[in-house]
Amino acid sequence: MEKDWTTQQVETMPVIALRGLTIFPNVLIHFDVAREISIKALEEAMTAGSPVFLVGQKDLAVEKPEAKDLYTVGTVSKVRQILRMPGDNVRVMVEGLCRGGLDELKRTSPYLEAVVRTIPAEKAGNNSAKTEALIRSTYEMFQQYTELAPKTAPDLLINVLASEDPGYIADFIAQNIAMRNSDKQAVLEELRPVRRLERLYRLLCREVEILGLDMEIQNRAREQMSDNQRDYYLREQLKAIQAELGEGEGGADSELGDYRKKIAQAKLPDDVRERLEKEVSRLAKQPYGSSEATVMRNYLDVCLELPWGKKTKEKISVESARKVLDHDHFGLEKVKERVLEFLAVRQLTPDLKGQVICLVGPPGVGKTSIAMSVARALHRKLGRISLGGVSDEAEIRGHRKTYVGSMPGRIISAINQAGSCNPLLLLDEIDKMGSDHRGDPAAALLEVLDVEQNSTFRDNFLEVPFDLSDVLFITTANTTETIPRPLLDRMEVIELPSYTDEEKLQIAKRHLLPKEMKRHGLNKTQLKVSDGAIRELIASYTRESGVRVLERNLGSLCRKAAMKLVSEDVKQVRITDKDLKNLLGAPKYYPERQVLEERVGVVNGLAWTSVGGELLEVEVNVVPGSGKVELTGNLGDVMKESAHAALSFIRSQADRLGIPADFYKEKDIHVHFPEGAVPKDGPSAGIAITTAMVSALTGAPVRRGIAMTGEVTLRGRVLPIGGLREKTMAALRNGIQTVIIPADNEKDLDEIDQTVRNALNFVLVDQAEQVLAQAILAPGGAAERDKALDAKLPDSQGRGHARLRQ
Numbered sequence: 001m002e003k004d005w006t007t008q009q010v011e012t013m014p015v016i017a018l019r020g021l022t023i024f025p026n027v028l029i030h031f032d033v034a035r036e037i038s039i040k041a042l043e044e045a046m047t048a049g050s051p052v053f054l055v056g057q058k059d060l061a062v063e064k065p066e067a068k069d070l071y072t073v074g075t076v077s078k079v080r081q082i083l084r085m086p087g088d089n090v091r092v093m094v095e096g097l098c099r100g101g102l103d104e105l106k107r108t109s110p111y112l113e114a115v116v117r118t119i120p121a122e123k124a125g126n127n128s129a130k131t132e133a134l135i136r137s138t139y140e141m142f143q144q145y146t147e148l149a150p151k152t153a154p155d156l157l158i159n160v161l162a163s164e165d166p167g168y169i170a171d172f173i174a175q176n177i178a179m180r181n182s183d184k185q186a187v188l189e190e191l192r193p194v195r196r197l198e199r200l201y202r203l204l205c206r207e208v209e210i211l212g213l214d215m216e217i218q219n220r221a222r223e224q225m226s227d228n229q230r231d232y233y234l235r236e237q238l239k240a241i242q243a244e245l246g247e248g249e250g251g252a253d254s255e256l257g258d259y260r261k262k263i264a265q266a267k268l269p270d271d272v273r274e275r276l277e278k279e280v281s282r283l284a285k286q287p288y289g290s291s292e293a294t295v296m297r298n299y300l301d302v303c304l305e306l307p308w309g310k311k312t313k314e315k316i317s318v319e320s321a322r323k324v325l326d327h328d329h330f331g332l333e334k335v336k337e338r339v340l341e342f343l344a345v346r347q348l349t350p351d352l353k354g355q356v357i358c359l360v361g362p363p364g365v366g367k368t369s370i371a372m373s374v375a376r377a378l379h380r381k382l383g384r385i386s387l388g389g390v391s392d393e394a395e396i397r398g399h400r401k402t403y404v405g406s407m408p409g410r411i412i413s414a415i416n417q418a419g420s421c422n423p424l425l426l427l428d429e430i431d432k433m434g435s436d437h438r439g440d441p442a443a444a445l446l447e448v449l450d451v452e453q454n455s456t457f458r459d460n461f462l463e464v465p466f467d468l469s470d471v472l473f474i475t476t477a478n479t480t481e482t483i484p485r486p487l488l489d490r491m492e493v494i495e496l497p498s499y500t501d502e503e504k505l506q507i508a509k510r511h512l513l514p515k516e517m518k519r520h521g522l523n524k525t526q527l528k529v530s531d532g533a534i535r536e537l538i539a540s541y542t543r544e545s546g547v548r549v550l551e552r553n554l555g556s557l558c559r560k561a562a563m564k565l566v567s568e569d570v571k572q573v574r575i576t577d578k579d580l581k582n583l584l585g586a587p588k589y590y591p592e593r594q595v596l597e598e599r600v601g602v603v604n605g606l607a608w609t610s611v612g613g614e615l616l617e618v619e620v621n622v623v624p625g626s627g628k629v630e631l632t633g634n635l636g637d638v639m640k641e642s643a644h645a646a647l648s649f650i651r652s653q654a655d656r657l658g659i660p661a662d663f664y665k666e667k668d669i670h671v672h673f674p675e676g677a678v679p680k681d682g683p684s685a686g687i688a689i690t691t692a693m694v695s696a697l698t699g700a701p702v703r704r705g706i707a708m709t710g711e712v713t714l715r716g717r718v719l720p721i722g723g724l725r726e727k728t729m730a731a732l733r734n735g736i737q738t739v740i741i742p743a744d745n746e747k748d749l750d751e752i753d754q755t756v757r758n759a760l761n762f763v764l765v766d767q768a769e770q771v772l773a774q775a776i777l778a779p780g781g782a783a784e785r786d787k788a789l790d791a792k793l794p795d796s797q798g799r800g801h802a803r804l805r806q
Contacts, residue, residue, distance in 0.1 A: 006120045010103070013050050013076070014041035015112035017057040017065045022184040023075045023096050024171040025121065030093040032085070035063070039090050041111035042082060051076050053100055053116045056185050065112070067105040073189045076100040076118055099188065121167055122193055131166055131194055138197060141204045142173055148211035149178065167193030170200040179203060231287035256284050259300055267309030272464045276303055299401050302408060303462060307415065311422045311470065314378055316347040321377035328373045329366055330510055331503040335359075338494050339374060356449045356473045358430070358488070360480055361496030362726065364546020367476040368428060370496075375424040380472065383414035388429035393439025396448065398461035408461040411448055415471070422470035430487075431477035442484045449473055449490040498545035498613060498729040500755045501538050508534050512551045520558040527561045528574045529554075536577035540587035543733065545613065545726065557583060597704060598777060601696030604707040605688035606731060606739070607680065608723025613730030615707065617674050618688045620696040625668030633673030636681025642712065643671050646690040649716050649768060650697070657772070659697045669693065684721040686712030687740065687771045700776045707731045708740035708771060716768035720744035728756050737761060740771055 003009070016038045021031060033039055045052040055074030062069050081093040099119040106113045127135065139161060146157055156176050163169055174187045183203050190196040259280045263273060279296055286293035321343050325336045342355065359367040368384075375382040390396075390410075398409035407413070414425055433441050447453045454468035480488055499507065509531070517527055542549045560583045561573040575583065607616040629647060631640050647669070654661050671689060673680055687710040695702050709727050711719040720742045721727075731739050732755075743766040749757065765771050 006123075007118075008120055009118045010115060011050075011118070012106065012113060012115050013053050014044045015053045015055060015070075015074075015102075015105070015114045015116075016041050017070055017112060018054055019057050019060045020181055022056055022174075022181060022188055023054045023077060023094065024175045024188060025075055025096040025098050026168060026171060027096045027175045028080070028093065029096075029175070030081075030091060033090045033092055034088065037064070037109070037111045041113075042079060042090065042092055044111060045079050046082060051078050051097060052094070053077075053102070053114060054094065054096075055100075055102060056181065056188075064108065066108060067102070070102060070105070071185055071189075072102050073119075073185075074100055074102065074116075075188070076116060099191065119191060122191075127164060127166070131197075134194070134197055134201065135164065135166060135169060138169060138173070138201050138204065141201065141208055142177075144208050145177060145204060145211065148208065148215060165193070166197040170196040173204065174200055177204070177207060179207060231290070235287065256280060259283070259304070262304045266304060269308075269465070272303075272308070275464050276300065295401060299461075302416075303464070305416055306412070306462075306466070307419050307421050310420055312379060312381055312420045314350070314380060314422065316343055316350065316378065318344050318347060321374070324373050324377040325370070328369060328511075330506045331499065332366065332370070332496060335370065335494055335496055339370070343374075343377070355451075356475065356491045358475045358477060358480075358483075358491035358493045359496055360477050360493055362498055362545030363478060364544060364548035365496045365499060366546070367496055368426065371424065371426045371474040371476065374472075374474065375426075378424065378472070381418035381420040381423040382426065383418040383423045384426045384428060385410045385414050386428045387441070388432040389434065390441050391434035391436045391438065393441050393444045394460065396441045396444035398459040401461050401463070406461055408459050409444075411457070411468070412459045412462065412466065415466075421467065422472075424472045424474060427473060427475040429477065430475040431479055431482045442487050445487055446490065449475075449487065497725050497751075497753065499547060500729065500753050501535065501733070502755055503753075504538050504542075504547055504550060505531065505534050507547055508538075508550060508554060512547060512554050516551065516555045516558045520555070520562050522558055522561060522565075526565060526572055527558065528572065529557065530574070530576045532577040533575050533580060536580055536587075537584075539733075540589055541580070541584060543589050545729070553584065598701035600699060600701045601692050603688045603692040603695070603702050603775070604731075604734075604736065605685045606707050606709040606727035607682070607684070608726050613723065613726030613728070615730050615734045615736075616680070616685065616688070618685060618692045619672045619674065620689075620692040621670045621672070622667050622696045623670070624666065627665045628668045630668070630670045631672075632670070633675075634679050635673065636679065638683050639673075639681050639685060642683050642686040643689050645714055646686060646693055646712055648714050649690060649712060650693055652714075653716065653769070656769075657694055657698065659694070663697060667697070669696070683711040683719075684709050684723075686710060687718055687765075687768060690768050691771055691775045694772055695776055698776070703738075703775055703777055705735070705737040706740065706775055707734075707736045707738070708775065710740070710742040710765070710771070712768050718742045718765050718768060718771065724748045725752050728752055728760060728762075732756050732759055738763060738774075740765055740774055742766065 016033070017035075018031075023029060033042060041052060044050075053074055054077050056071045057065050058069055058071065075096045076098050077094040077096050079092060079094055083091040083093075085091050098121060100116045101119055102114055103117050104115040106115060142160055143157055160169055160172060163172070170187060170190075170193065174184050187196055187200055187203070190199055260277070263276050263280070266273075268276070279300055283293060283296045283300070286296065318340050322336070322340055325339065329336070339357075342357065346355075359370060361367055372382060394409065396409045396411060398412060399406035408416070411425070415421060415423060418425075427445075430445075435442065447457060448468060451469065454471075456465040457468045458465055475491060477483060480493060513529060513534075517523070537553055538550060541553050544550070557575055561575070564570055564573050581587070601620040601622070603618045605616040605618050607614045629643070631643050635643075647664070650657065650659065651664055654663065660666075671692070687708050690712050691702065691708065694700075709721050709724075711721060713719065724741065724745050725748070728739055738761040740763045743764040746764055749762065763774050765774070
């Protein structure tokens with residue numbers, strides 16, 4: 001049966017000394033109990049069904065309290081529930097019944113027990129206006145408290161508003177707000193309800209004021225906190241979390257330590273080491289996730305990845321290099337000899353710095369493969385840089401590291417990929433660079449290829465000098481015409497000639513065919529290609545200076561053979577020259593087509609392009625008219641001027657040539673160069689245009705099997721030209737027997753391949769009249785035409801001065 005706690009009673013009951021906690025009447029609360037004497041007191045109360053006296057402890061550090069350590073006023077409570085927690089703790093739920101006074105502490109072991117005098121609560125009556133005003137003020141102040149205090153349950157205000165008892169309101173609010181324990185004890189010890197509420201109101205006002213000041217301080221601090229401080233705070237939290245999880249491994253400090261360790265181990269120059277150490281010190285002051293820190297990390301990573309001081313041991317042996325070059329390439333004897341001379345100099349003076357070689361020749365003659373063979377012969381790492389179409393200076397020098405997506409230039413990137421600071425860098429297609437508003441990459445290469453400057457080459461990204469003096473540069477180009485002169489001056493040019501048909505045959509047999517057979521899964525017993533088939537392939541299916549098209553045609557033959565081996569169940573495929581038409585179709589070129597007949601107004605000129613020599617037909621047609629001269633065939637300004645110069649010469653020599661003096665008034669002359677879609681320019685077609693015009697005006701045919709090249713002046717002088725080697729190679733490919741060249745080009749005959757020299761007749765001329773005497777037939781035959789020309793020309797310009805070279 002429940003006792004009546006509204007009257008004063010004196011009872012002996014277990015006591016629990018509370019540390020840092022105050023329990024008020026009419027409140028249901030749970031808390032944890034850890035001390036043995038408190039747990040036994042709870043067990044005794046549950047066993048006996050008696051209430052328990054909860055009283056505050058003055059000194060929280062005392063483990064075994066006595067009467068002097070306890071307050072005199074506490075709360076008589078009923079134990080509602082005891083729950084055993086993991087470990088030795090006990091969680092208890094109690095309900096405060098009424099206030100109680102500690103009269104005597106009877107014992108302290110094994111639990112506290114005391115004589116307690118209950119203090120009944122005063123009965124609530126009608127509140128006065130003053131009390132009602134106090135209650136309302138307390139309501140308002142408690143509402144402010146709930147708005148300011150964090151983690152305040154929203155239903156607390158509702159419980160307060162539901163009561164008009166000042167004593168209960170004071171007890172409830174005191175129980176549920178954060179105050180000092182001494183202040184709560186003072187409220188508990190106040191027995192008069194209105195006075196208790198007044199005391200609570202004063203305490204509540206103070207707490208609200210403190211919370212307001214605390215909120216103001218937090219707001220001010222939050223406003224003053226910069227993004228860097230916030231990042232630092234979050235980073236510190238992240239470090240703490242990683243350390244707790246065992247995943248941090250030192251965090252940013254470890255990263256900085258790794259950078260310093262790499263800098264110490266790398267073979268860096270002193271100025272570079274000092275610069276990188278400064279960057280690490282700057283990185284230490286940056287927030288972890290800032291964009292500036294990301295830039296610094298990228299910069300340090302790139303710098304430390306470079307092969308500072310790492311060199312491959314160069315093996316210089318002329319004999320071994322000769323074997324490598326002979327194994328990889330057939331022919332090109334002069335080129336090989338020049339490369340071996342370069343290696344011989346390096347063998348005698350290993351410390352010789354910065355030689356730059358430029359390999360110039362038509363496509364497909366082996367410029368890139370020669371550079372690779374040199375790298376293999378020297379045991380150097382190879383880095384290849386393709387410069388074709390590059391028009392941005394930053395591609396060479398790199399971008400500033402502050403730009404988004406910045407990176408080093410191609411020179412530094414190639415050295416990094418090679419993994420050595422003395423590689424062989426192949427600068428491919430150096431003649432095909434451009435320039436625009438972003439700068440001129442050819443100008444940036446001036447420092448790279450200058451042996452006096454490249455020991456302190458500065459990439460825009462690195463901003464520190466990098467020594468390029470140990471790098472061997474080999475460049476390739478199809479022509480030197482488009483290479484800026486200052487850049488060309490820094491390189492030693494080695495020209496690679498076009499291949500003769502015999503050289504192409506040997507290259508095909510030794511290199512191309514075995515390579516294609518291996519690529520298509522064929523062995524020597526499965527496919528046999530005769531020499532006659534390869535010769536026919538060269539003559540009728542290719543027209544090139546190199547061997548790329550020849551290689552593709554050989555690959556096509558290998559595919560046809562593979563198809564036969566698989567589908568027709570044959571063991572071996574043999575290909576002869578008679579099989580090519582069935583396998584590859586009709587021949588694409590007919591070498592004898594342009595030289596079989598004597599034609600009027602048609603002359604075979606010789607042109608030189610970046611892809612080698614070409615046979616260039618000149619056609620002239622004369623029709624009645626008013627003296628107009630029309631030039632067609634996509635001609636450049638220089639070639640147009642050559643045509644006008646030729647016409648002026650013919651007009652000045654009209655009488656001697658048997659041409660009416662007023663032909664330029666009554667005849668229209670049309671000069672055409674076939675294949676009009678191909679741009680043509682240059683002065684070397686001058687004598688060809690002159691001969692074609694004279695042939696068309698006189699009606700005399702041009703001798704068959706003849707081709708010519710040379711520049712003509714208004715006075716009829718024949719001036720020297722360039723590209724003689726490629727032009728004569730083209731003449732031989734097209735079945736020409738006689739080639740007319742300027743006399744001043746006699747010195748260039750020594751550079752022509754012996755196969756070509758033995759196969760062609762070379763006529764050296766220095767006057768246009770000599771060209772006409774050799775090229776144009778008289779209407780009645782060659783002898784009559786020659787005599788007619790000799791009769792018209794003075795002895796100083798006669799045919800006797802035209803020298804025939806076999």
